[in-house]
Each structure stands twice: as structure tokens, then as C-alpha cells.
Amino acid sequence: MRLRAAAILVALMLPGVAQAFCERIAHEGRGYVVCAVDPAETELRLFRLGPDGAVLGSFVRVERMLAAEGRTLGFAMNGGMYHPDRTPVGLYVEDGEELAPAVASAGPGNFGMLPNGVLCLSDGVAQVIETRAYLADPPDCRFATQSGPMLVIGGKLHPRFLVDSDSRFVRNGVGVTQEGRAVFAISDRPVTFHEFGRLFRDVLGTPQALYLDGKISRLYAPDLGRADIGLPMGPIIGAVVDAPR
Secondary structure, three states: OHHHHHHHHHHHOOOOOOOOEEEEEEEOOEEEEEEEEOOOOOEEEEEOEOOOOOEOOOHHHHHHHHHOOOEEEEEEEEOOOEOOOOOEOOOEEEOOEEEEOOOOOOOOOOOOOOOOEEEEEEOOEEEEEEHHHHHHOOOOOOEEEEEOOEEEEOOEEOOOOOOOOOOOEOEEEEEEOOOOOEEEEEEOOOEOHHHHHHHHHHHOOOOEEEEEEEOOOOEEEHHHOEEOOOOOOOOEEEEEEEOOO
């Protein structure tokens, strides 16, 4: 399945490709959906509040909002951890405005398993940056979301991941290639951090990758006929394309 995943990335390098591209793949006997996006060609955006100030919380509500612009989602998934009121746990930037500050200290849960990181979207390039590196030299992000733990750091798995862990959840995350292309993945069934990190390191070839969440992970991929439902979400990340005419 390494060739299948590589084909997704190669397709995005072709001239004129301007949409999200999702595919089902398997690695080590486990199924995943991978969506690869070239942010130089396709707009990636974070969504949390609608024009009325209410939390969007669902792919359907994001689609309704985009319809007013004549646009639609190429794909989307939950875009980071959130509190019960659906406010972001860590750094959150939308349209260049920082709406929640970064949290660099260790703490309970997956978010606090340092190093954690930030997905930064700016100038047609996506970056996954370890949080303390982000704070030492903050880039100009149009959109940013913080989550944790990092899955892959400089081509290596997070040092606290255990091969024999019994903690398994449906998980989603994002990695970035050397060229700045974003590769999102969600598991079909519960996986460990080590298994999920190996997907990004060994198959998707992303030297930096960030865990977005688990258990509540959901995907909207119309090209695959998939629109997961569940409780309202916090931040949502999606590829925005022109609506068909």
C-alpha cells in the first residue's frame, strides 16, 4: 500500500490539480482514509463559528455557510481538541486573528504529552511545528490549530509511544511533506499511537506529523460517499473548492 499512498502525493504534483483528493489505503493490515492537499492549489481553512457567532459544530453547517459563497468542501475532518463548550484547548488562529493562545506546558491527557505541536497554514504552504519552536519564532499563520502529541518529529516517532500499548482509538491527524503539502489521515478502526505514527513516517513520508484527536474523530469525504455524524465538534478543518455549477 506504500505505492497507493505515494500515488496520492504524486497526483497533487501534477499541474492544474486544485482539489482535495481522498483515498482508502491499508497499512499493516489496518484501513485508513488519506486525504492529500496542496495548499498552493487548494484553500485549506479552519472553521469554528458561523456568521451569527454560534459554533458551527458539524460538516453540514460548514457546507451551508460555504454555499453562500458559491463554494463547498472537498473534504473535512475535526481540526483539534476542544473544551466542553467547544472552545479550542490550545492555540487557535482564524483569518489571521489569534483567538486562543498556545499552551507549551506539560499536562494531563494526550494534548499535554510533550512535545505537542501546531498546524500552521499560510501563503499556500502548510507546516507542522513543535509548539516550543513555534513560540520561539512564530510564523505568520492565516489559520493555526494546536494539538498533541506530535506523531512524527524530524522523521522520528514521538519518544513516548509504546509498541505494545493497549490504548486504542479511532484517530485522525495531519502530516506535512517536505514540499509543504498537507496529508490528513483517519483510521477505520481503533489504533495505537505507535501504529498511527508509523503510517505517517513509513507510508506517507511526512517528517512532521501531528495528532488531531481520537475517539471523536470524524471525516467528510464526498468523493468517497462519506459524511460521519456525531456530537457537535469544535474546530473543523477543510479543503474549500468551488461548488459545481
